[in-house]
Amino acid sequence: MKLSTNLVAPAVLSLLASSLSGVAALTASRRATTCNGHPELCDRSFGNVTFVGTHDSYAVGTNSVTVNQDYNITQQLNDGVRMLQSQAHNSDGVIHLCHTSCDLYDGGPLQDYLTGVKTWMDANPNDVVSLLIVNSDNLPPSQYDTVFKAAGLDALAYAPDSASLPASGWPTLGSLIDSGKRLVVFLDANADFSSVPYIIDEFTNIWETAYDVTDTTFNCEVNRTKGDTSTQMYLINHFLDKIVVGFPAPDPDHADTTNAVSGVGSLGQQVQTCAGQYGRNPNFMLVDFYEYGNGSVFQVAADANGVSYDPATPVATPKMGSSSSGSSSTGVTTAPANGAVAIQIVPMHLAASLAVIGGVLAGALSVF
Numbered sequence: 158m159k160l161s162t163n164l165v166a167p168a169v170l171s172l173l174a175s176s177l178s179g180v181a182a183l184t185a186s187r188r189a190t191t192c193n194g195h196p197e198l199c200d201r202s203f204g205n206v207t208f209v210g211t212h213d214s215y216a217v218g219t220n221s222v223t224v225n226q227d228y229n230i231t232q233q234l235n236d237g238v239r240m241l242q243s244q245a246h247n248s249d250g251v252i253h254l255c256h257t258s259c260d261l262y263d264g265g266p267l268q269d270y271l272t273g274v275k276t277w278m279d280a281n282p283n284d285v286v287s288l289l290i291v292n293s294d295n296l297p298p299s300q301y302d303t304v305f306k307a308a309g310l311d312a313l314a315y316a317p318d319s320a321s322l323p324a325s326g327w328p329t330l331g332s333l334i335d336s337g338k339r340l341v342v343f344l345d346a347n348a349d350f351s352s353v354p355y356i357i358d359e360f361t362n363i364w365e366t367a368y369d370v371t372d373t374t375f376n377c378e379v380n381r382t383k384g385d386t387s388t389q390m391y392l393i394n395h396f397l398d399k400i401v402v403g404f405p406a407p408d409p410d411h412a413d414t415t416n417a418v419s420g421v422g423s424l425g426q427q428v429q430t431c432a433g434q435y436g437r438n439p440n441f442m443l444v445d446f447y448e449y450g451n452g453s454v455f456q457v458a459a460d461a462n463g464v465s466y467d468p469a470t471p472v473a474t475p476k477m478g479s480s481s482s483g484s485s486s487t488g489v490t491t492a493p494a495n496g497a498v499a500i501q502i503v504p505m506h507l508a509a510s511l512a513v514i515g516g517v518l519a520g521a522l523s524v525f
């Protein structure tokens with residue numbers, strides 16, 4: 158009897174050992190090996206990665222002072238954008254993504270936009286994506302929560318352990334991906350960690366440089382924060398505006414140089430300035446017309462992250478030719494299929510357009 162137990166024990170132990178190594182192998186195989194396109198990024202903290210973001214990602218169209226992008230968010234994500242910034246407004250009790258005002262530009266319901274993000278993320282399981290939502294009407298986070306749930310996106314959203322984290326306190330991209338919580342959602346105002354923990358307060362976690370800049374200097378001074386800028390992540394607003402009838406508006410004519418890797422007013426130059434000033438690269442770089450520069454914004458991000466960038470990577474082609482302005486339409490109001498209203502302006506005829514947009518812009522600080 159004693160003999161048989163002695164014989165059984167090693168067998169049990171070896172069975173146990175092999176099943177344990179099976180578990181270990183399973184765990185290892187579930188570990189993401191490529192994160193946001195690069196194996197090197199898997200072990201990097203989310204707070205130590207530079208991401209390209211689209212300013213007003215939902216404001217898509219051509220020849221309008223109210224749009225900031227040529228391509229929709231699906232194309233933006235396909236091309237490599239990993240932060241989508243948007244402006245949320247209350248439109249008769251429904252959250253819509255509008256530009257300054259829903260009368261000026263209505264990009265449709267937040268829920269449709271989030272459904273698009275969900276579809277893309279489901280098809281791209283090794284990517285971490287961030288959303289930055291400007292809460293223009295100070296809506297409660299519970300109202301956003303309802304919309305995230307309706308789009309099924311709450312299930313992918315990462316909830317940190319506390320309301321604010323230093324840059325070094327964020328999980329790695331690999332662990333966000335492995336946990337399935339690979340959407341990071343920031344709200345600029347009214348976030349409430351105790352009620353909706355995955356809707357993260359922006360300014361206690363991120364500081365920003367100035368926005369609506371019309372000067373190609375693009376300095377790196379702190380413009381907005383509610384936290385300790387020495388430890389927070391930071392975001393640079395690298396989109397150049399021009400003044401249109403007294404208000405700042407997007408400037409696609411200079412987007413090639415604004416988005417460039419180097420040169421006066423370029424994204425690459427601002428990153429170098431900021432890195433020199435603070436000893437670390439920006440975490441988020443918000444740009445307009447991201448595809449201008451033929452992928453240069455992604456080259457800047459890759460350089461900042463110390464990973465390779467293949468210049469042959471396909472990126473969408475700009476829709477508006479630089480310095481085109483050839484169109485003769487002035488103040489034409491179009492109504493796209495989704496119900497959005499876009500006001501077309503040709504810079505040469507601004508005076509004639511003044512009456513068209515004047516009423517809408519009255520009271521608004523800017524076309525931000």
Ligand SMILES: *[C@@H]1O[C@H](CO)[C@@H](O)[C@H](O)[C@H]1NC(C)=O
Pocket residue numbers: 228229230231232273
């Ligand atoms: C987004 O844009 C792409 C072209 O870049 C187009 O094929 C696709 O249908 C668009 N998606 C939506 C939801 O409009």
Ligand SMILES: *[C@@H]1O[C@H](CO)[C@@H](O)[C@H](O)[C@H]1NC(C)=O
Pocket residue numbers: 366367368369370379380381
């Ligand atoms: C922040 O930027 C805005 C827009 O450029 C500007 O109006 C404001 O004065 C800046 N605030 C600070 C504190 O720098």
Ligand SMILES: *[C@@H]1O[C@H](CO)[C@@H](O)[C@H](O)[C@H]1NC(C)=O
Pocket residue numbers: 204205206207324436437438439440
């Ligand atoms: C990540 O850390 C490296 C090494 O300290 C640093 O050079 C780089 O600027 C950091 N990037 C960000 C976005 O913090």
Ligand SMILES: *[C@@H]1O[C@H](CO)[C@@H](O)[C@H](O)[C@H]1NC(C)=O
Pocket residue numbers: 451468469470
């Ligand atoms: C953009 O990049 C692609 C891929 O390298 C290249 O074929 C194309 O000529 C470039 N276009 C411009 C305008 O530089």
